Amino acid sequence: MNGYVALSNWDLAAAALLLILNAALSVWLQLGLARQLLIAGLRMTIQLLLVGLVLKFLFAVVSPWLTGAAMLFMAAVAGYEVMARQTHGLRGIWRYGLGFSTMMAAAGMVTLVALTAQIQPDPWYDPRYAIPLFGMILGNAMTGIALGLNTLTETVTREKIAIEAQLLLGADRWHAMRPFTRKALTSGFMPIINAMAATGIVSLPGMMTGQILAGVEPTQAVRYQLLIMFLIGGATGLGVLMAVLSGVWRLSDDRHRLRLDRLA
Amino acid sequence: MPPPLLLVEGLGHGHLGPVALTLAQGECLALQGPSGAGKSVLLRALVDLDPNQGRVSLAGTYRDATPAPEWRRRVAYLPAEAGWWTPLVRDHFTDPAAAMPLLDALGMSTESLGWPVARLSTGERQRLGLARCLLNNPEVLLLDEPTSALDSDNTSRVESLLQDRLAHGVGIILVTHDALQSKRIANRVVELRGGQLVTPDPSQP
Numbered sequence: 360m361n362g363y364v365a366l367s368n369w370d371l372a373a374a375a376l377l378l379i380l381n382a383a384l385s386v387w388l389q390l391g392l393a394r395q396l397l398i399a400g401l402r403m404t405i406q407l408l409l410v411g412l413v414l415k416f417l418f419a420v421v422s423p424w425l426t427g428a429a430m431l432f433m434a435a436v437a438g439y440e441v442m443a444r445q446t447h448g449l450r451g452i453w454r455y456g457l458g459f460s461t462m463m464a465a466a467g468m469v470t471l472v473a474l475t476a477q478i479q480p481d482p483w484y485d486p487r488y489a490i491p492l493f494g495m496i497l498g499n500a501m502t503g504i505a506l507g508l509n510t511l512t513e514t515v516t517r518e519k520i521a522i523e524a525q526l527l528l529g530a531d532r533w534h535a536m537r538p539f540t541r542k543a544l545t546s547g548f549m550p551i552i553n554a555m556a557a558t559g560i561v562s563l564p565g566m567m568t569g570q571i572l573a574g575v576e577p578t579q580a581v582r583y584q585l586l587i588m589f590l591i592g593g594a595t596g597l598g599v600l601m602a603v604l605s606g607v608w609r610l611s612d613d614r615h616r617l618r619l620d621r622l623a
Numbered sequence: 624m625p626p627p628l629l630l631v632e633g634l635g636h637g638h639l640g641p642v643a644l645t646l647a648q649g650e651c652l653a654l655q656g657p658s659g660a661g662k663s664v665l666l667r668a669l670v671d672l673d674p675n676q677g678r679v680s681l682a683g684t685y686r687d688a689t690p691a692p693e694w695r696r697r698v699a700y701l702p703a704e705a706g707w708w709t710p711l712v713r714d715h716f717t718d719p720a721a722a723m724p725l726l727d728a729l730g731m732s733t734e735s736l737g738w739p740v741a742r743l744s745t746g747e748r749q750r751l752g753l754a755r756c757l758l759n760n761p762e763v764l765l766l767d768e769p770t771s772a773l774d775s776d777n778t779s780r781v782e783s784l785l786q787d788r789l790a791h792g793v794g795i796i797l798v799t800h801d802a803l804q805s806k807r808i809a810n811r812v813v814e815l816r817g818g819q820l821v822t823p824d825p826s827q828p
Binding site for chain 1: 672692695699700701702709752755759
Protein backbone atom coordinates (compact mmCIF):
# COMPACT_ATOMS: atom_id res chain seq x y z
CA MET A 360 0.00 0.00 0.00
CA ASN A 361 2.07 2.94 -1.20
CA GLY A 362 -0.08 4.78 -3.72
CA TYR A 363 -2.11 6.96 -1.37
CA VAL A 364 -2.20 10.77 -1.39
CA ALA A 365 -2.09 12.45 2.02
CA LEU A 366 -4.62 15.27 2.53
CA SER A 367 -3.71 18.65 3.99
CA ASN A 368 -6.00 20.80 6.16
CA TRP A 369 -6.41 23.17 3.21
CA ASP A 370 -7.79 20.36 1.06
CA LEU A 371 -10.40 19.67 3.72
CA ALA A 372 -11.27 23.31 4.23
CA ALA A 373 -11.86 23.74 0.53
CA ALA A 374 -14.18 20.70 0.47
CA ALA A 375 -16.02 21.98 3.54
CA LEU A 376 -16.92 25.09 1.51
CA LEU A 377 -19.40 22.87 -0.35
CA LEU A 378 -21.34 22.33 2.87
CA ILE A 379 -21.29 26.05 3.64
CA LEU A 380 -22.55 26.71 0.11
CA ASN A 381 -25.45 24.35 0.86
CA ALA A 382 -26.20 26.24 4.05
CA ALA A 383 -26.16 29.52 2.15
CA LEU A 384 -28.61 28.08 -0.39
CA SER A 385 -30.87 27.00 2.46
CA VAL A 386 -30.88 30.54 3.89
CA TRP A 387 -31.56 31.99 0.45
CA LEU A 388 -34.45 29.55 -0.22
CA GLN A 389 -35.71 29.90 3.38
CA LEU A 390 -35.61 26.14 3.94
CA GLY A 391 -34.66 26.57 7.59
CA LEU A 392 -32.08 23.79 7.29
CA ALA A 393 -28.92 25.90 7.59
CA ARG A 394 -28.60 25.57 11.36
CA GLN A 395 -29.16 21.80 11.37
CA LEU A 396 -26.80 21.35 8.44
CA LEU A 397 -23.99 23.31 10.03
CA ILE A 398 -24.41 21.71 13.44
CA ALA A 399 -24.39 18.22 11.88
CA GLY A 400 -21.34 19.12 9.83
CA LEU A 401 -19.53 20.47 12.88
CA ARG A 402 -20.52 17.42 14.94
CA MET A 403 -19.21 15.11 12.28
CA THR A 404 -15.90 16.97 12.03
CA ILE A 405 -15.30 16.87 15.79
CA GLN A 406 -16.41 13.24 16.08
CA LEU A 407 -14.19 12.06 13.26
CA LEU A 408 -11.15 14.01 14.44
CA LEU A 409 -11.56 12.51 17.92
CA VAL A 410 -12.09 9.03 16.50
CA GLY A 411 -8.91 9.42 14.48
CA LEU A 412 -6.98 10.13 17.68
CA VAL A 413 -8.67 7.31 19.61
CA LEU A 414 -8.00 4.81 16.82
CA LYS A 415 -4.38 5.90 16.57
CA PHE A 416 -4.02 5.24 20.29
CA LEU A 417 -5.86 1.91 20.18
CA PHE A 418 -3.86 0.68 17.19
CA ALA A 419 -0.67 1.53 19.02
CA VAL A 420 -1.44 -0.32 22.27
CA VAL A 421 -3.25 -3.39 20.76
CA SER A 422 -5.01 -4.25 24.03
CA PRO A 423 -7.90 -6.72 23.93
CA TRP A 424 -9.57 -4.96 26.88
CA LEU A 425 -9.38 -1.46 25.44
CA THR A 426 -10.56 -2.77 22.06
CA GLY A 427 -13.49 -4.52 23.76
CA ALA A 428 -14.33 -1.37 25.72
CA ALA A 429 -14.32 0.71 22.54
CA MET A 430 -16.68 -1.79 20.86
CA LEU A 431 -18.98 -1.76 23.86
CA PHE A 432 -19.08 2.02 23.73
CA MET A 433 -19.94 1.94 20.02
CA ALA A 434 -22.78 -0.52 20.68
CA ALA A 435 -24.03 1.60 23.58
CA VAL A 436 -24.30 4.65 21.30
CA ALA A 437 -25.96 2.55 18.58
CA GLY A 438 -28.43 1.28 21.19
CA TYR A 439 -29.33 4.85 22.02
CA GLU A 440 -29.78 5.57 18.32
CA VAL A 441 -32.17 2.61 17.90
CA MET A 442 -34.15 3.84 20.92
CA ALA A 443 -34.34 7.39 19.58
CA ARG A 444 -35.78 6.15 16.28
CA GLN A 445 -38.80 4.46 17.92
CA THR A 446 -42.03 6.42 17.83
CA HIS A 447 -43.71 4.08 20.35
CA GLY A 448 -40.89 2.20 22.01
CA LEU A 449 -41.23 -0.47 24.66
CA ARG A 450 -41.44 0.64 28.27
CA GLY A 451 -38.70 0.38 30.86
CA ILE A 452 -35.37 -1.34 30.40
CA TRP A 453 -36.66 -2.95 27.18
CA ARG A 454 -36.77 0.41 25.45
CA TYR A 455 -32.99 0.55 25.40
CA GLY A 456 -32.06 -3.02 26.18
CA LEU A 457 -33.74 -4.81 23.28
CA GLY A 458 -31.93 -2.85 20.56
CA PHE A 459 -28.61 -2.83 22.39
CA SER A 460 -28.51 -6.51 23.30
CA THR A 461 -29.61 -7.88 19.92
CA MET A 462 -27.20 -5.59 18.09
CA MET A 463 -24.32 -6.46 20.41
CA ALA A 464 -25.05 -10.18 20.09
CA ALA A 465 -25.43 -10.23 16.29
CA ALA A 466 -22.58 -7.84 15.45
CA GLY A 467 -20.30 -9.32 18.11
CA MET A 468 -20.84 -12.88 17.00
CA VAL A 469 -20.30 -12.15 13.30
CA THR A 470 -17.22 -10.01 13.96
CA LEU A 471 -15.75 -12.79 16.07
CA VAL A 472 -16.30 -15.35 13.33
CA ALA A 473 -14.81 -13.05 10.68
CA LEU A 474 -11.72 -12.33 12.78
CA THR A 475 -11.02 -15.90 13.77
CA ALA A 476 -12.04 -17.74 10.60
CA GLN A 477 -11.60 -15.43 7.62
CA ILE A 478 -9.33 -12.44 8.14
CA GLN A 479 -7.21 -13.98 10.91
CA PRO A 480 -5.02 -11.01 11.87
CA ASP A 481 -2.28 -11.57 14.42
CA PRO A 482 -3.32 -11.20 17.23
CA TRP A 483 -6.91 -11.98 16.25
CA TYR A 484 -8.23 -9.03 18.28
CA ASP A 485 -5.94 -6.55 16.48
CA PRO A 486 -8.02 -3.33 16.70
CA ARG A 487 -6.93 -2.26 13.18
CA TYR A 488 -9.23 -5.03 11.91
CA ALA A 489 -11.63 -5.59 14.78
CA ILE A 490 -12.89 -2.02 15.22
CA PRO A 491 -13.62 -1.00 11.61
CA LEU A 492 -15.17 -4.41 10.95
CA PHE A 493 -17.37 -4.24 14.03
CA GLY A 494 -18.30 -0.64 13.21
CA MET A 495 -19.51 -1.42 9.70
CA ILE A 496 -21.45 -4.48 10.83
CA LEU A 497 -22.93 -2.64 13.80
CA GLY A 498 -24.01 0.36 11.75
CA ASN A 499 -25.97 -1.79 9.31
CA ALA A 500 -27.46 -4.00 12.01
CA MET A 501 -28.53 -0.81 13.78
CA THR A 502 -30.44 0.49 10.75
CA GLY A 503 -32.17 -2.86 10.25
CA ILE A 504 -33.09 -3.36 13.89
CA ALA A 505 -34.36 0.20 14.30
CA LEU A 506 -36.58 -0.16 11.21
CA GLY A 507 -37.79 -3.63 12.18
CA LEU A 508 -38.72 -2.65 15.73
CA ASN A 509 -40.33 0.59 14.66
CA THR A 510 -42.46 -1.19 12.06
CA LEU A 511 -43.40 -3.85 14.61
CA THR A 512 -44.58 -1.46 17.30
CA GLU A 513 -46.39 0.79 14.82
CA THR A 514 -48.13 -2.07 13.01
CA VAL A 515 -49.13 -3.89 16.15
CA THR A 516 -50.62 -0.70 17.60
CA ARG A 517 -52.54 0.00 14.41
CA GLU A 518 -53.70 -3.60 13.93
CA LYS A 519 -54.80 -4.27 17.51
CA ILE A 520 -58.33 -5.22 16.44
CA ALA A 521 -57.08 -7.61 13.76
CA ILE A 522 -54.63 -9.29 16.14
CA GLU A 523 -57.17 -9.65 18.91
CA ALA A 524 -59.75 -10.98 16.45
CA GLN A 525 -57.41 -13.89 15.77
CA LEU A 526 -56.62 -14.41 19.44
CA LEU A 527 -60.36 -14.49 20.15
CA LEU A 528 -60.85 -17.21 17.57
CA GLY A 529 -58.29 -19.34 19.40
CA ALA A 530 -55.04 -18.47 17.62
CA ASP A 531 -51.88 -18.46 19.72
CA ARG A 532 -49.86 -15.27 19.97
CA TRP A 533 -47.28 -16.21 17.32
CA HIS A 534 -49.98 -17.11 14.83
CA ALA A 535 -52.02 -13.99 15.53
CA MET A 536 -49.00 -11.72 15.12
CA ARG A 537 -47.56 -13.54 12.09
CA PRO A 538 -48.72 -11.19 9.30
CA PHE A 539 -47.37 -8.23 11.27
CA THR A 540 -44.17 -9.99 12.35
CA ARG A 541 -43.50 -10.67 8.69
CA LYS A 542 -44.05 -7.03 7.85
CA ALA A 543 -41.58 -5.92 10.53
CA LEU A 544 -38.97 -8.45 9.37
CA THR A 545 -39.37 -7.33 5.76
CA SER A 546 -38.83 -3.69 6.60
CA GLY A 547 -35.80 -4.58 8.72
CA PHE A 548 -34.24 -6.64 5.90
CA MET A 549 -35.06 -4.17 3.12
CA PRO A 550 -32.06 -1.80 3.44
CA ILE A 551 -29.51 -4.61 3.28
CA ILE A 552 -31.34 -6.31 0.38
CA ASN A 553 -31.44 -3.01 -1.49
CA ALA A 554 -27.82 -2.32 -0.68
CA MET A 555 -26.74 -5.72 -2.03
CA ALA A 556 -28.78 -5.26 -5.20
CA ALA A 557 -27.41 -1.79 -5.92
CA THR A 558 -23.81 -2.37 -4.84
CA GLY A 559 -21.32 -2.15 -7.68
CA ILE A 560 -23.72 -0.64 -10.20
CA VAL A 561 -25.53 2.23 -8.55
CA SER A 562 -22.98 2.79 -5.81
CA LEU A 563 -19.41 1.87 -5.15
CA PRO A 564 -19.29 0.95 -1.48
CA GLY A 565 -17.37 3.31 0.78
CA MET A 566 -14.96 0.76 2.11
CA MET A 567 -14.01 -0.52 -1.32
CA THR A 568 -13.59 2.99 -2.66
CA GLY A 569 -11.43 3.78 0.35
CA GLN A 570 -9.19 0.80 -0.26
CA ILE A 571 -8.84 1.67 -3.94
CA LEU A 572 -7.92 5.26 -3.05
CA ALA A 573 -5.37 3.83 -0.63
CA GLY A 574 -3.74 1.91 -3.47
CA VAL A 575 -5.22 -1.58 -3.09
CA GLU A 576 -5.70 -3.64 -6.24
CA PRO A 577 -9.44 -3.30 -7.27
CA THR A 578 -10.01 -7.07 -7.41
CA GLN A 579 -8.64 -7.43 -3.88
CA ALA A 580 -10.77 -4.48 -2.72
CA VAL A 581 -13.78 -6.22 -4.25
CA ARG A 582 -13.00 -9.40 -2.32
CA TYR A 583 -12.88 -7.44 0.92
CA GLN A 584 -16.12 -5.71 0.06
CA LEU A 585 -17.84 -9.01 -0.69
CA LEU A 586 -16.70 -10.43 2.62
CA ILE A 587 -17.99 -7.34 4.42
CA MET A 588 -21.34 -7.44 2.62
CA PHE A 589 -21.82 -11.10 3.58
CA LEU A 590 -20.90 -10.33 7.16
CA ILE A 591 -23.22 -7.32 7.23
CA GLY A 592 -26.03 -9.32 5.66
CA GLY A 593 -25.57 -12.13 8.17
CA ALA A 594 -25.41 -9.85 11.19
CA THR A 595 -28.33 -7.68 10.09
CA GLY A 596 -30.50 -10.69 9.39
CA LEU A 597 -29.63 -12.29 12.70
CA GLY A 598 -30.07 -9.04 14.62
CA VAL A 599 -33.39 -8.12 13.01
CA LEU A 600 -34.74 -11.62 13.57
CA MET A 601 -33.74 -11.64 17.24
CA ALA A 602 -35.02 -8.12 17.85
CA VAL A 603 -38.38 -8.54 16.11
CA LEU A 604 -39.11 -11.96 17.62
CA SER A 605 -38.17 -10.72 21.10
CA GLY A 606 -40.39 -7.72 20.43
CA VAL A 607 -43.32 -9.98 19.55
CA TRP A 608 -42.65 -12.02 22.68
CA ARG A 609 -42.56 -8.90 24.85
CA LEU A 610 -45.70 -7.43 23.27
CA SER A 611 -47.68 -10.54 24.16
CA ASP A 612 -47.75 -12.83 27.18
CA ASP A 613 -48.09 -16.49 28.09
CA ARG A 614 -51.89 -16.17 28.27
CA HIS A 615 -51.72 -15.14 24.60
CA ARG A 616 -52.80 -11.55 25.14
CA LEU A 617 -51.67 -8.55 23.15
CA ARG A 618 -49.85 -6.30 25.64
CA LEU A 619 -49.86 -2.80 24.18
CA ASP A 620 -49.64 -1.53 27.76
CA ARG A 621 -45.96 -2.44 27.51
CA LEU A 622 -45.47 0.27 24.90
CA ALA A 623 -44.65 3.83 25.87
CA MET B 624 -75.73 -30.90 41.39
CA PRO B 625 -73.58 -30.27 38.32
CA PRO B 626 -71.47 -27.09 38.28
CA PRO B 627 -72.98 -24.12 36.41
CA LEU B 628 -71.89 -23.60 32.82
CA LEU B 629 -70.00 -20.43 33.65
CA LEU B 630 -69.03 -19.47 37.20
CA VAL B 631 -67.32 -16.14 37.87
CA GLU B 632 -65.92 -15.17 41.28
CA GLY B 633 -64.15 -11.95 42.22
CA LEU B 634 -63.38 -10.93 38.64
CA GLY B 635 -61.66 -7.55 38.52
CA HIS B 636 -59.67 -5.32 36.20
CA GLY B 637 -58.97 -1.65 36.90
CA HIS B 638 -62.22 -0.02 37.98
CA LEU B 639 -64.22 -3.15 37.29
CA GLY B 640 -65.38 -5.53 39.97
CA PRO B 641 -65.05 -7.59 41.90
CA VAL B 642 -67.79 -9.21 39.82
CA ALA B 643 -69.54 -12.48 40.60
CA LEU B 644 -71.99 -14.16 38.28
CA THR B 645 -73.25 -17.52 37.14
CA LEU B 646 -74.64 -18.56 33.79
CA ALA B 647 -76.57 -21.78 33.32
CA GLN B 648 -76.73 -23.97 30.23
CA GLY B 649 -79.13 -22.50 27.71
CA GLU B 650 -79.43 -19.26 29.65
CA CYS B 651 -79.24 -15.82 28.05
CA LEU B 652 -78.16 -12.95 30.27
CA ALA B 653 -78.63 -9.42 28.94
CA LEU B 654 -75.93 -7.04 30.11
CA GLN B 655 -76.86 -3.37 30.23
CA GLY B 656 -75.16 -0.21 31.34
CA PRO B 657 -74.28 3.21 29.99
CA SER B 658 -71.40 3.59 27.53
CA GLY B 659 -68.11 3.47 29.41
CA ALA B 660 -69.58 1.44 32.28
CA GLY B 661 -67.09 -1.32 31.51
CA LYS B 662 -69.21 -3.87 29.66
CA SER B 663 -66.45 -4.57 27.14
CA VAL B 664 -63.89 -4.58 29.95
CA LEU B 665 -65.91 -7.30 31.69
CA LEU B 666 -66.24 -9.42 28.56
CA ARG B 667 -62.54 -9.01 27.72
CA ALA B 668 -61.64 -10.08 31.25
CA LEU B 669 -63.83 -13.18 30.93
CA VAL B 670 -61.84 -14.37 27.91
CA ASP B 671 -58.56 -13.33 29.56
CA LEU B 672 -57.72 -10.75 26.90
CA ASP B 673 -56.45 -8.30 29.55
CA PRO B 674 -54.61 -9.20 32.74
CA ASN B 675 -57.27 -9.58 35.46
CA GLN B 676 -57.92 -11.03 38.89
CA GLY B 677 -60.49 -13.57 39.94
CA ARG B 678 -61.60 -17.07 39.17
CA VAL B 679 -63.62 -18.17 36.19
CA SER B 680 -64.65 -21.72 35.45
CA LEU B 681 -66.45 -23.42 32.60
CA ALA B 682 -68.49 -26.48 33.58
CA GLY B 683 -66.18 -26.98 36.56
CA THR B 684 -62.89 -26.46 34.71
CA TYR B 685 -60.87 -23.47 35.87
CA ARG B 686 -59.73 -20.97 33.30
CA ASP B 687 -56.16 -20.97 34.63
CA ALA B 688 -55.96 -24.72 33.98
CA THR B 689 -56.90 -24.24 30.32
CA PRO B 690 -54.52 -22.84 27.68
CA ALA B 691 -55.82 -19.41 26.65
CA PRO B 692 -56.44 -20.28 22.97
CA GLU B 693 -58.55 -23.27 23.96
CA TRP B 694 -60.44 -21.20 26.55
CA ARG B 695 -61.29 -18.61 23.89
CA ARG B 696 -62.60 -21.28 21.53
CA ARG B 697 -64.93 -22.54 24.27
CA VAL B 698 -65.87 -19.14 25.71
CA ALA B 699 -66.10 -16.92 22.65
CA TYR B 700 -66.15 -13.14 22.77
CA LEU B 701 -67.45 -11.25 19.76
CA PRO B 702 -66.37 -7.59 20.02
CA ALA B 703 -68.51 -4.80 18.62
CA GLU B 704 -66.05 -4.34 15.76
CA ALA B 705 -64.84 -7.39 13.82
CA GLY B 706 -61.13 -7.53 12.95
CA TRP B 707 -59.66 -8.52 9.57
CA TRP B 708 -56.07 -9.51 8.98
CA THR B 709 -55.87 -10.42 5.28
CA PRO B 710 -57.51 -8.81 2.22
CA LEU B 711 -59.91 -11.65 1.28
CA VAL B 712 -62.97 -12.70 3.31
CA ARG B 713 -62.29 -16.40 2.67
CA ASP B 714 -58.90 -16.30 4.39
CA HIS B 715 -60.54 -15.41 7.68
CA PHE B 716 -62.24 -18.81 7.84
CA THR B 717 -60.30 -21.97 8.68
CA ASP B 718 -62.87 -24.03 6.77
CA PRO B 719 -64.75 -21.81 4.28
CA ALA B 720 -66.93 -24.71 3.10
CA ALA B 721 -68.24 -25.26 6.63
CA ALA B 722 -69.24 -21.59 6.77
CA MET B 723 -71.68 -21.84 3.83
CA PRO B 724 -74.82 -23.00 5.72
CA LEU B 725 -74.19 -20.45 8.44
CA LEU B 726 -73.80 -17.60 5.94
CA ASP B 727 -77.04 -18.73 4.34
CA ALA B 728 -78.83 -18.63 7.69
CA LEU B 729 -77.49 -15.12 8.26
CA GLY B 730 -78.86 -13.93 4.91
CA MET B 731 -75.43 -13.54 3.37
CA SER B 732 -74.53 -14.71 -0.12
CA THR B 733 -72.07 -17.59 -0.02
CA GLU B 734 -70.21 -15.73 -2.76
CA SER B 735 -69.25 -13.20 -0.12
CA LEU B 736 -66.41 -15.55 0.83
CA GLY B 737 -64.63 -14.53 -2.37
CA TRP B 738 -65.05 -10.80 -1.76
CA PRO B 739 -62.38 -8.44 -0.55
CA VAL B 740 -62.97 -7.29 3.03
CA ALA B 741 -62.76 -3.67 1.89
CA ARG B 742 -65.99 -4.15 -0.07
CA LEU B 743 -68.07 -5.30 2.94
CA SER B 744 -70.67 -3.07 4.55
CA THR B 745 -70.72 -2.66 8.33
CA GLY B 746 -73.66 -5.05 8.60
CA GLU B 747 -71.93 -7.65 6.45
CA ARG B 748 -68.81 -7.41 8.57
CA GLN B 749 -70.89 -7.90 11.67
CA ARG B 750 -72.61 -11.02 10.33
CA LEU B 751 -69.37 -12.52 8.96
CA GLY B 752 -67.73 -11.87 12.32
CA LEU B 753 -70.53 -13.74 14.06
CA ALA B 754 -70.35 -16.62 11.59
CA ARG B 755 -66.59 -16.94 12.11
CA CYS B 756 -67.09 -17.01 15.85
CA LEU B 757 -69.95 -19.57 15.80
CA LEU B 758 -67.91 -21.96 13.67
CA ASN B 759 -65.77 -22.78 16.70
CA ASN B 760 -68.95 -24.12 18.34
CA PRO B 761 -68.32 -22.29 21.63
CA GLU B 762 -70.10 -23.34 24.81
CA VAL B 763 -70.49 -19.74 25.98
CA LEU B 764 -71.04 -16.72 23.72
CA LEU B 765 -70.18 -13.21 24.89
CA LEU B 766 -71.75 -10.91 22.32
CA ASP B 767 -71.20 -7.15 22.23
CA GLU B 768 -74.17 -5.63 20.39
CA PRO B 769 -74.18 -8.25 17.63
CA THR B 770 -77.06 -6.66 15.72
CA SER B 771 -76.20 -2.94 16.09
CA ALA B 772 -75.65 -2.48 12.33
CA LEU B 773 -78.42 -4.80 11.09
CA ASP B 774 -81.91 -4.12 9.73
CA SER B 775 -84.89 -5.83 11.35
CA ASP B 776 -84.88 -8.84 8.96
CA ASN B 777 -81.24 -9.61 9.60
CA THR B 778 -81.66 -8.94 13.30
CA SER B 779 -84.38 -11.62 13.37
CA ARG B 780 -82.07 -14.01 11.52
CA VAL B 781 -79.34 -13.49 14.09
CA GLU B 782 -81.77 -13.82 16.97
CA SER B 783 -83.21 -17.09 15.71
CA LEU B 784 -79.67 -18.43 15.25
CA LEU B 785 -78.94 -17.47 18.86
CA GLN B 786 -82.22 -19.05 20.05
CA ASP B 787 -81.15 -22.24 18.33
CA ARG B 788 -77.79 -22.22 20.13
CA LEU B 789 -79.55 -21.55 23.46
CA ALA B 790 -81.80 -24.55 22.81
CA HIS B 791 -78.64 -26.64 22.39
CA GLY B 792 -77.39 -25.60 25.82
CA VAL B 793 -75.07 -22.74 24.87
CA GLY B 794 -74.97 -19.90 27.41
CA ILE B 795 -75.05 -16.32 26.16
CA ILE B 796 -74.13 -12.98 27.70
CA LEU B 797 -75.57 -10.34 25.42
CA VAL B 798 -74.70 -6.66 25.56
CA THR B 799 -77.60 -4.79 24.02
CA HIS B 800 -79.09 -1.33 24.17
CA ASP B 801 -82.31 -2.66 22.68
CA ALA B 802 -84.80 -3.35 25.50
CA LEU B 803 -87.06 -5.23 23.10
CA GLN B 804 -84.23 -7.52 22.08
CA SER B 805 -83.55 -8.28 25.76
CA LYS B 806 -87.22 -9.12 26.18
CA ARG B 807 -87.19 -11.39 23.14
CA ILE B 808 -84.20 -13.57 23.99
CA ALA B 809 -82.85 -12.87 27.49
CA ASN B 810 -83.95 -14.82 30.56
CA ARG B 811 -82.41 -12.31 32.91
CA VAL B 812 -81.13 -8.73 32.80
CA VAL B 813 -78.23 -7.31 34.80
CA GLU B 814 -76.75 -3.86 34.75
CA LEU B 815 -73.16 -2.74 35.20
CA ARG B 816 -73.01 0.33 37.43
CA GLY B 817 -69.84 1.70 39.03
CA GLY B 818 -68.01 -1.48 38.16
CA GLN B 819 -70.58 -3.69 39.91
CA LEU B 820 -73.32 -5.91 38.53
CA VAL B 821 -76.74 -4.87 39.84
CA THR B 822 -80.29 -5.85 39.09
CA PRO B 823 -81.77 -3.00 37.08
CA ASP B 824 -84.27 -0.82 38.92
CA PRO B 825 -87.43 -0.75 36.76
CA SER B 826 -88.37 2.71 38.07
CA GLN B 827 -85.10 4.17 36.69
CA PRO B 828 -84.95 3.80 32.95
